[in-house]
Amino acid sequence: MSIINDSQKIQILSDLVSINSVNGNEKEVAIYLSNLFKKYGIESKLIEVIPGRSNLIASIGHGKPVLGYAVHLDVVDIVDKSKWNSDPFTLTVKQGKLYGRGSVDMKSGVAAMAISLIELNANNCIQNGTLEFLATIGEEVGEPGSQYFYENGYMDNVDALVIGELSGYQVVHAHKGSMDMRLTSIGKTAHSSMPELGYNAIDPLIDLISNANRTFRSYNKSDAILGSFTFNTTIFNSGTQVNSIPENAIAEINARTIPEFDNLMVEDNMNTLIAKVNSMGANIKLDTYMSLKSINVTPSSSLAKLAQKVGKKYTGNNIPTSSIAPVTDASNLLRGKTDNFPFIAFGPGNETVHQINEYVEKEMYFNFIDIYQDIAKEYLS
Ligand SMILES: [Zn+2]
Structure with missing residues (x-):
C-alpha cells in the first residue's frame, strides 16, 4: 500500500529544490528530510561535519546485512539565473x-531514496x-561529507551500497578519480625596466606546466572501462601591474585518474618535475587539496544484477552496466x-546535469521510487 x-x-521534490x-x-x-522521516515514524540524526553543515543518517530494519542508500545534499551553482526559462529554485512541471x-x-x-x-x-x-540512508554534504566540492562517513566508521558495517546519482537507466559500477592541485610560484618583485x-614568478611556472603537459600527455594511459587519464590546467593567476615583475603566480590543475595512472603516480611525477625547476632557481610548491581515487568494482555483483532485473521490470528494456566520467x-x-x-550508482538523471534548465x-523519478523499494525488498529478504 x-x-x-x-x-x-x-511536492517533496519541489520542497527540496x-x-x-x-x-x-x-x-x-x-533538517527537511529529518522532519519528513519523523512525520512517518523514522528516526534520523544530523551530524555536523563542518560548522553549520550536516550529514544525515537514518535507518530501518535491523541487523545484517546492511544495504546503504547514499545521496548528497548540495547542488552546483546556477551560473546565470537570467538564462533559465523558469526560476531554478521553483520546481516547474512542463510536459x-x-x-x-x-x-x-x-x-x-x-x-526517491527518502520516499x-x-x-x-x-x-x-x-x-x-x-x-x-546516508546523506552527505559537499559532494560537488571536495566531498567532506563522505570523507567524514568513511573516517568515522559509518561505512564499516555496510555490506552493499547504492548511490542514487543520475545514471539514468544504466547501472554504473565505475568512474574516474579526480585530483585538484594548486601550484604556487614565489618570485621577487622589481620594476620591469630592471628585471635583473x-x-x-610566472616564467618557471609556465615552464613547469608545459613540461607537465608534455609528460602527462605523452604517457597516453587509458583504461578499458574508464577511458583516458586527463590532465588540465584550469586556473592561472599572476601579476598586478604591467610594469612590475610578478612576485607570485598560482596555477590550478585538475587531473582525472584511472588505476593505470593513479593519484599517487600523478603526485610523484609532479614532485619530480617541480624538483627540476626548483633546482634551477624557482620556488614552486605543490598543494594537492583534493584527491579522490577512481572506482571500478565488479559489474556482476548480485546487487548490480538485481538492479538490472528491477530496472528492466519498470522500463521494459535491458539495463546495461557502464561507467561515468564524474x-x-x-x-x-x-x-x-x-x-x-x-x-552501484543508479538514479534518475540525464545529460542536463549541472546545466541551465536542468x-x-x-x-523516471517515479520509477526510481519504486525501483529503490524493489531493490531493498529483495536484497534484504
Ligand atoms: Zn551528484
Whole structure:
C-alpha cells in the first residue's frame, strides 16, 4: 500500500529544490528530510561535519546485512539565473519534465531514496537486515561529507551500497578519480625596466606546466572501462601591474585518474618535475587539496544484477552496466573495500546535469521510487 501519493512525491521534490543548497548550505535540506522521516515514524540524526553543515543518517530494519542508500545534499551553482526559462529554485512541471536546480543532481535521487525508505518502513517490508540512508554534504566540492562517513566508521558495517546519482537507466559500477592541485610560484618583485633585480614568478611556472603537459600527455594511459587519464590546467593567476615583475603566480590543475595512472603516480611525477625547476632557481610548491581515487568494482555483483532485473521490470528494456566520467561519494565511501564490493550508482538523471534548465523526467523519478523499494525488498529478504 502506497502512503505517499503522486502529488506528494512531486511536492517533496519541489520542497527540496526550493531549498537553495548550492555548496555550503545543506543543513536546511538535512533538517527537511529529518522532519519528513519523523512525520512517518523514522528516526534520523544530523551530524555536523563542518560548522553549520550536516550529514544525515537514518535507518530501518535491523541487523545484517546492511544495504546503504547514499545521496548528497548540495547542488552546483546556477551560473546565470537570467538564462533559465523558469526560476531554478521553483520546481516547474512542463510536459512531463520537472525543471529546477538539482532536479537531476541529485534532489530527485534524494527524494526517491527518502520516499522509498518511508514506504518500506510503513509497509514493514525489510525482513532481513538494515537499510541505511546516508546523506552527505559537499559532494560537488571536495566531498567532506563522505570523507567524514568513511573516517568515522559509518561505512564499516555496510555490506552493499547504492548511490542514487543520475545514471539514468544504466547501472554504473565505475568512474574516474579526480585530483585538484594548486601550484604556487614565489618570485621577487622589481620594476620591469630592471628585471635583473627581481625574479619573475610566472616564467618557471609556465615552464613547469608545459613540461607537465608534455609528460602527462605523452604517457597516453587509458583504461578499458574508464577511458583516458586527463590532465588540465584550469586556473592561472599572476601579476598586478604591467610594469612590475610578478612576485607570485598560482596555477590550478585538475587531473582525472584511472588505476593505470593513479593519484599517487600523478603526485610523484609532479614532485619530480617541480624538483627540476626548483633546482634551477624557482620556488614552486605543490598543494594537492583534493584527491579522490577512481572506482571500478565488479559489474556482476548480485546487487548490480538485481538492479538490472528491477530496472528492466519498470522500463521494459535491458539495463546495461557502464561507467561515468564524474566522481561520486563512492571515492570516499568505498575506501578500504575490495573490487568485489557490491556497489552501484543508479538514479534518475540525464545529460542536463549541472546545466541551465536542468530537468528530470517525471516518469523516471517515479520509477526510481519504486525501483529503490524493489531493490531493498529483495536484497534484504
Ligand atoms: Zn551528484
